Amino acid sequence: MLICMDKVLEVKHLKLYYFTQKGVVRAVDDISFDLKKGESLGLVGESGCGKSTTALALLNMPARPGKIVGGKIILDGEDIVPLSENEMRKKIRWEKISMVFQGAMNCLTPVYTVGKQMMETLQEHGEMDSIQAKKRILKYINLVGLSEDVIRRYPHELSGGMKQRIVIATALFLEPEIVICDEPTTALDVVVQAQIINLMKELKQKLGLSLIFITHDLATEAEVADRLVVMYAGKVVEIGTNEQIYGEQGPAHPYTQKLLKATPRLHEKVNELAFIPGAPPDLLDPPSGCRFHLRCSEVMEKCKTEEPALVEIEPKHWVACWRCQHG
Amino acid sequence: MDNVIVKVENLKKWFPIRRTIGELFRHEQKWVRAVDGITFSIDKGKIFGLVGESGCGKTTTGKLLMKLLEPTGGKIMFEGKDVTHLEPEALKKYRRSVQMIFQDPYASMNPRFRARDVLEEPLIIHHISEDRAEREKLVSRALEEVRLIPPEEFMSRFPHMLSGGQRQRVATARTLILSPSMIVADEPVSMIDLSTRAEILHMMKAVQRELNLTYLYITHDLSTARYFTDQIAVMYLGKIVEMGESDEIIDHPVHPYTKALIAAVCEPVSGKVNRIKEVPIKGEVPSAEDIPRGCRFHPRCVYARTQCWKEEEPQLVEVSSGHWAACRIFA
Numbered sequence: 041m042l043i044c045m046d047k048v049l050e051v052k053h054l055k056l057y058y059f060t061q062k063g064v065v066r067a068v069d070d071i072s073f074d075l076k077k078g079e080s081l082g083l084v085g086e087s088g089c090g091k092s093t094t095a096l097a098l099l100n101m102p103a104r105p106g107k108i109v110g111g112k113i114i115l116d117g118e119d120i121v122p123l124s125e126n127e128m129r130k131k132i133r134w135e136k137i138s139m140v141f142q143g144a145m146n147c148l149t150p151v152y153t154v155g156k157q158m159m160e161t162l163q164e165h166g167e168m169d170s171i172q173a174k175k176r177i178l179k180y181i182n183l184v185g186l187s188e189d190v191i192r193r194y195p196h197e198l199s200g201g202m203k204q205r206i207v208i209a210t211a212l213f214l215e216p217e218i219v220i221c222d223e224p225t226t227a228l229d230v231v232v233q234a235q236i237i238n239l240m241k242e243l244k245q246k247l248g249l250s251l252i253f254i255t256h257d258l259a260t261e262a263e264v265a266d267r268l269v270v271m272y273a274g275k276v277v278e279i280g281t282n283e284q285i286y287g288e289q290g291p292a293h294p295y296t297q298k299l300l301k302a303t304p305r306l307h308e309k310v311n312e313l314a315f316i317p318g319a320p321p322d323l324l325d326p327p328s329g330c331r332f333h334l335r336c337s338e339v340m341e342k343c344k345t346e347e348p349a350l351v352e353i354e355p356k357h358w359v360a361c362w363r364c365q366h367g
Numbered sequence: 368m369d370n371v372i373v374k375v376e377n378l379k380k381w382f383p384i385r386r387t388i389g390e391l392f393r394h395e396q397k398w399v400r401a402v403d404g405i406t407f408s409i410d411k412g413k414i415f416g417l418v419g420e421s422g423c424g425k426t427t428t429g430k431l432l433m434k435l436l437e438p439t440g441g442k443i444m445f446e447g448k449d450v451t452h453l454e455p456e457a458l459k460k461y462r463r464s465v466q467m468i469f470q471d472p473y474a475s476m477n478p479r480f481r482a483r484d485v486l487e488e489p490l491i492i493h494h495i496s497e498d499r500a501e502r503e504k505l506v507s508r509a510l511e512e513v514r515l516i517p518p519e520e521f522m523s524r525f526p527h528m529l530s531g532g533q534r535q536r537v538a539t540a541r542t543l544i545l546s547p548s549m550i551v552a553d554e555p556v557s558m559i560d561l562s563t564r565a566e567i568l569h570m571m572k573a574v575q576r577e578l579n580l581t582y583l584y585i586t587h588d589l590s591t592a593r594y595f596t597d598q599i600a601v602m603y604l605g606k607i608v609e610m611g612e613s614d615e616i617i618d619h620p621v622h623p624y625t626k627a628l629i630a631a632v633c634e635p636v637s638g639k640v641n642r643i644k645e646v647p648i649k650g651e652v653p654s655a656e657d658i659p660r661g662c663r664f665h666p667r668c669v670y671a672r673t674q675c676w677k678e679e680e681p682q683l684v685e686v687s688s689g690h691w692a693a694c695r696i697f698a
Contacts, residue, residue: 086560086561086562087560199651199652202651229421229587230420230587230631231627231631231646231648232651233631233633234630234631234646235646237633237644238643238646241641242643256560256561257561257633258635259632259633259634259635260633261635262633262634262635262637262640263633263639263640263644264640265640266640282637283637285637286635286637298562299561299562300635302561302562302564302565303561303635304565304588304591304594305590305634305636306589306590306593306629306632306634307617307618307634309593309614310594312569313565313568313594315562315563315565315566315569316562317566319530319532
């Protein structure tokens with residue numbers, strides 16, 4: 041890695057709970073990780089494990105009835121959790137940290153041309169005049185590999201891949217340092233998926249972006265993530281580099297191990313795919329001890345009562361599992 | 368040849384496009400050629416995978432086989448009989464032997480029906496058993512087959528009380544209850560979490576072996592197709608471009624489109640982060656309304672030569688035993 045490794049974002053003991061009528065859903069429960077400059081960080085886990093909730097928390101805009109109840113999000117040395125909605129909107133969102141939302145490509149307004157929709161973002165944020173704004177739009181349209189005439193087109197005239205590129209361009213406009221991508225390739229065809237992944241890698245290199253890449257698919261993550269944060273039931277269970285997770289040694293946490301085994305590989309003949317029995321727990325009433333113990337095949341007595349902390353078992357490799365702490 | 372359960376010959380489904388006034392006067396009609404002449408056969412007790420990107424006609428093919436759509440042309444033979452066009456009575460009988468699992472387990476079940484009602488309905492429609500207690504027995508047996516144990520516990524649950532995986536199990540049980548000989552499964556696991564995806568495929572395979580079923584497995588995902596199927600047909604814009612044993616197709620692809628698809632698949636191995644992956648394909652899928660002449664893949668093909676668009680469309684040719692491809696250059 042040539043780029044210096046200073047942290048651009050640090051999440052410390054972040055908690056986001058949803059206060060529903062049935063009770064408190066602890067969707068993100070005390071998670072900590074950091075993001076270094078020019079790095080792409082993968083956030084993986086099953087649906088309902090708190091990936092998207094974490095992303096929303098990073099923009100300090102929890103979906104109702106959610107609320108950040110604790111922890112810090114440090115961006116450029118400043119904690120953004122106590123900031124007001126107004127400050128967030130003016131100084132942070134899209135200027136410093138932007139997001140490609142899940143399914144955003146289907147949320148483009150059908151009645152406006154693409155150019156007009158993109159212009160809106162710029163005008164909302166800057167004092168740019170329309171000529172400058174247009175220049176900026178064209179610059180980013182080229183950067184994401186589209187031809188300039190798309191700005192006069194309506195969303196229905198574009199393919200899924202093109203719409204996704206538009207959404208990515210929109211996220212980049214105000215030159216943020218950090219871009220969060222929530223399942224950017226899930227609804228796309230394999231070929232388009234590969235093209236979008238390539239695009240993200242190019243953009244990361246050209247613009248020196250730091251990326252947070254959220255997906256449930258470990259195979260996609262292997263292509264994009266320098267480092268991985270594995271989440272389960274609102275907790276971080278493992279953090280490791282690409283090599284530590286996908287390399288020969290393999291991941292340390294039983295959950296990551298199983299998830300990796302359940303991921304089909306194209307060039308290997310397997311007769312039996314592994315799977316994880318059961319379903320993720322209900323976060324209204326998470327299990328005691330390690331949250332994974334009900335589905336874990338290597339469960340011990342201690343796992344049922346005491347919660348393991350995230351411990352560094354080798355440089356840069358953090359695991360929250362009692363097994364790893366003994367051996 | 369006795370072993371063949373379904374044989375499809377030159378099957379076509381063209382959808383008419385609404386005409387403009389000009390076209391109306393000129394008596395012109397444009398078509399979306401969703402399925403444009405495909406031929407394949409499935410052996411009894413085998414799993415046949417239909418793979419392709421969205422819009423390639425794989426779901427339309429499934430619907431044609433289910434007789435949910437009337438074909439525009441071609442022939443479907445099922446267990447030696449021509450079922451291309453069926454009278455309502457015969458159709459009802461046909462539907463007993465061919466059943467379908469849909470993609471979205473959240474939308475394919477009536478939210479006001481308990482699992483018991485969901486499973487009972489086909490029995491009532493097909494007059495299988497008029498006796499309630501007997502139906503109950505069949506329902507609980509079907510639930511056991513899909514490993515929802517104990518069946519009594521699941522019978523009284525509403526769909527919202529089931530997880531995605533459990534719903535897809537109930538959907539499978541619903542198809543099994545009529546003891547069909549063939550099941551059309553349209554992306555049965557694409558909406559299910561990765562950790563349970565393997566579990567569902569595993570269950571479907573176990574049931575298939577136990578009951579000697581035949582599956583038509585429709586998917587866009589080559590990696591599950593390799594694990595799940597015996598044979599694969601790759602579709603592009605309404606045509607089959609390559610067909611053969613699953614391992615053979617994935618390890619030794621011949622058609623440039625198959626090669627591109629395989630190159631695009633992500634795999635969970637390390638050391639790929641800083642590499643830009645090369646996918647040997649150009650542009651995007653053209654509309655099925657305006658299919659390119661010659662080989663329909665030529666505008667996107669990186670190997671295309673003049674003959675590819677000047678000459679007629681290439682037909683499927685056997686490149687090695689049981690491995691067919693439609694390409695002028697490689698086959």
